[in-house]
Amino acid sequence: MPVVGTGRASASSVSMGNTLTREFLLLMQDSTSNRRKRFFKLLVVLAVPMAVLVLQCSVVIIKALHSKSEATRTTETITTTIQTATIVTRLQRERGMTSLFLSSHSPEAWKNVVNFRKSSDAGIAAVEHWPGNVNDGPALATRDAFRDTLVEHRIPQTSNHTSIEEVFWYTKLITGALKLMNRDIRLSGDVGGQLWTYLFAYESFVNAKECWGIQRALGSAYYGRGYHVPDEKKLFYEVYLKAQTFLSLCFDHSQRSRALYDSLVADKTYLLDYINAVRKTVLEVPNVTADAQTGLNWFGNMTTYIDLTSGIETDLTNTIQDQLAAQVATAQGELSEALTFLIIVSIVCPPLCVWYFLSVSRINRTIGKSAKALANQTTELSAEKRKGEKLLHRMLPPTIADALKRGENVSAEHFDSTTKISSRSTPLQVVELLNGLYTKFDSELDSHDVYKVETIGDAYMVVSGLPQRNGNAHGNEIATLSLELLKIVYDFKIPHLPTDRLKLRIGLHTGPVLAGVVGKKMPRYCLFGPTVADAATMEQSGLPLRVHISQTCKNLLDKLGGFECVKRARESADNLETTYWLLAKDGYKFRADAPELL
Template sequence: MGNKIIPTRRSSIASDISKGSTVDIKSGFCNADPITKKGKQIQTVQMLVIPLIPIVILLGQAIICLARSISAKNFTEKAYEETLVVIEYGNTIDSITKEKDLVIEYLDGHVSKGNLTSRFEITTKVMSKITIWSLKGIYEDRLAVRSQLQQVHFVIMNGSLSKEQVFVFYDDLVNEFSIAITILSKNVDNTKIWRDLLSYKFLIKMQKNFDIALYFGKQSFFNRSDTYFVQNYIKYNFLAFSQVEVSKEISSILTAEIEKHNLMEKELMDEIMYFNVKMSNETSIISYEEFLKWKKNVKEVLIGIEKLTQTIRDYILKVSKDAKSNNNVQLGGVSFLFAIVLLLGPIVIILIDKITATIHNYALGLSGKTKELRMEKKRSDELLYQMLPKSVALQLKLSKRVSAESFNSVTIYFSDIVGFTSISAKSSPMQVIQFLNSLYYFFDTAIDRYDAYKVETIGDAYMNVKICDIRLIRKRHVSEISSLSLDLLNGIKEFDIQHLPEETLRLRIGIHTGPVVAGVVGSKMPRYCLFGDTVNIANIMEATGVPMKIHISEDTMKCLESFGGYLTEERSEREIPGKGRMMTHFLKGKMDTRSSKNRGIISATRSKNRETPLTEVVLSNGRTIDN
């Protein structure tokens, strides 16, 4: 095959594409690559952090509101239960008081046993409705109290108890229930009805004190000399009047009801107070008519207190029920909001996961499309670089105007297949195409090893060019084309035509060195073309050459001599159209030692010769050649 061929540097197309299409992806937690699985996870965390922070805060607030609503509901329910018990105790006190008055009337002979028995049943029924029994001491056991009350009823019906004994028993029982009312209303005292409930307690005590005062007043009228009855009458009467004034100050509802129904009017109360003054003076004389009027007035006050008690009781129950209902509604609303917030977290997480997955899939698809686009760009650039030199193509891509260039020294190679017409006659069109493809592949592979540019192939003709530039030692373009020609000539000897193995393929090669003008011609299908006599002379060198020999001009010969390392043979003078007669030569080969030495000289002096502007040649098959 001849001397060893040292290949030139590889094409820079791949590196140019790589540099032009590289995307820098920053690393780190805040700059995750969405294409990777880890990057997807980091992006999911990043997208979850921002919406989950307010959701967590909202969830915390919802938990606090829910806890407060539950606490308020429990408190309201306890307050409502205590209110019911207080009212139950108040009803019991009212029933016991009425029973005591009826028993005293019975002992005085003014009430029948049937009426008394009905009252006993009412009291027993009212007491049985009490939900929470909180009496202390001897009254701690509900069943024992009921049993004791039944025994008292039996004794009263048999006439075995005095009025004083009856009064003491019922008064003690009423006092125990009054104490229980005070103890039971601790939770209610922290609600907005505490004033009304306190007023309700005072009304119960007021009713009890007026009732006791009525009892002692009766006894005092008939026993003026007994100071015990008079003193107790004055005591309980004073307590009752004090509680009236305190109740008015505590509850605005009570005051409004008193004014609305004209209860405990001033004239009535003044008459009772006047009777009290006369009762406290032992020397004053009280007529029976005055006693009856006083008794009537006190009963009217008791009736008014009973109406007020009923009104306040109904109001307290209504407000307690409304508060309980409102708390239930509030708790339901807060629970609903809590459920929404609780469900919002997983929903957001699911949606963000889906969004992240969509972004991930989109990024993957975009990455694939980007890779395809890069490959298409690479193929487009390669196709463009096959049509034009790279420097020219880049200028056209930047919408720059490309002007023609003049080169002082260029070595042009022409070759032709000897007998191509006869080979084509023996082959089918498809075989011809396959044959030329194989041949051109062989040529292109060889050219890739040298610093040369393929200008054009027309049928069986093949044209190469090498343009000289500043970075090369003088006449190096002649060396590159000459070495290429020798390698092609040696390689073609071993080239087999697959469908015509008996045929021997022969080349005719012509080379000339001289000046040319190069530029892009055409707009729709632009081509990089060379113009000048150098092209014509190179073509004549090929046309007038001998098969399997390299026919070179005198100018090429001189360049080779100055470069050194090549063997040539003088042919004869040839008539060149437009140039006259010209001496031509055959290139026979290279001297190995000389060639190796010259390669070393070339390599060593390449960086020292920088006198003319840089010229870049682009091969039509897409390679970039820096000359």
């Protein structure tokens, strides 16, 4: 017998207007105390939306305040980052000139060292909010600790330190400062919009400048000494590659920076050729003539190149500050709008509440006048009741319908002109058999989310998933019901044939259907579509006391889990290439392949 099809139903909602109408009708029928309660409910209907509106305004204001606070905090963080970048730039110059002095011991180089140290100290003193803390180490914890660490290390003019030692020490200190700066940049990246891309481009460019600064220091030492040591050569090559990588990252995240770089170096071909030639010499020529002036020239040209490209840093800084200013302005605008809206709500709501209260009071005074309307509605209700009875009489014979309304049992009747359906049973015995079996079936249906479509003779059609949708649960509902029905049939005794057993065939299929009410004289809720026919095919091509399921039904049960199925040993009909037997469900003792069933 065809069992399963799936369908879809639509949900309905009750509007606030219907709610108010219902409350008004109930209001006319209640006692005075109940009317007061219902007046209160009517007031709540208005008060709750207003309260929600005020709450939403408050939430918007809080979010706007938070956005403004975050934008302001980010602005302060970026300002500190820019000040830290200034320190890094000045320390890079101090490092390079110190390395050149230790390689050449040139008086002019020492004079420059002293000037660069003063510049570094001024940059440190200009930082308003130091970005470090105790977790960053003693040297980076505070601005004073950073300055003291630098001052204590600075070498005298008679120092015997090597240039590579100074390069490594300064690089370590500068790396710490870059760590603080880059950390603040990342913490400022969640403000929104395209700001984070400019912050990342800024960070990449500053790192590229650091690599150029190390090249400047190592190149100056190389010419001042006349040769390089392996560690310096290796480091020079590494920072050369890193500089190229960081510059590419900067350009990838800021196309305007790439365009600006091209314009800045467009007429500086001689400078780029000089720098590339020196880089090649440092990497390929082990020894050159020691010349402090050549080292100073390299230092000066690299400084010119770094200062020239610093226009990119300035442009990124201005862009970031402009975006931050725009975000602060946007947050301020949102805050102003929210405050304005809240003020309007605060002004409008009280008069509206007063008007609403007066309207409700007026309704109370007009209840007496509404008695006639209530009587009319009662009349209409009676008319609708008669329509319902008429519809019921169309579905069932009037005598049968009236007996069911009175709660009486409708006994089977003998009709002389009926068709013979079994040579071993009288008509009354057939009716008694089917009534007893279908009564048990109907009782079991109440325990599952299923709908009995129709009963025609010995065919019993059940569907899950309509009229009320239940997602994929219809597969579990109908499969479990099938096993329950088999168990009912197994336990069922035919009153007039106690030694015989009913042979129930069940077929399951899953798919879409079209459902609706058909007919006026005897309206029926009917299903249409291939799914109904496929379910019938599953039943007709099945075997007694077995649950025959299609491939789509098997797929759904596998997805749900908990069911045991086995592939049928032969090909089924109607182009359903592969079908299965449903055998059991986890946690359910009854099995459809039990020996006593076969």
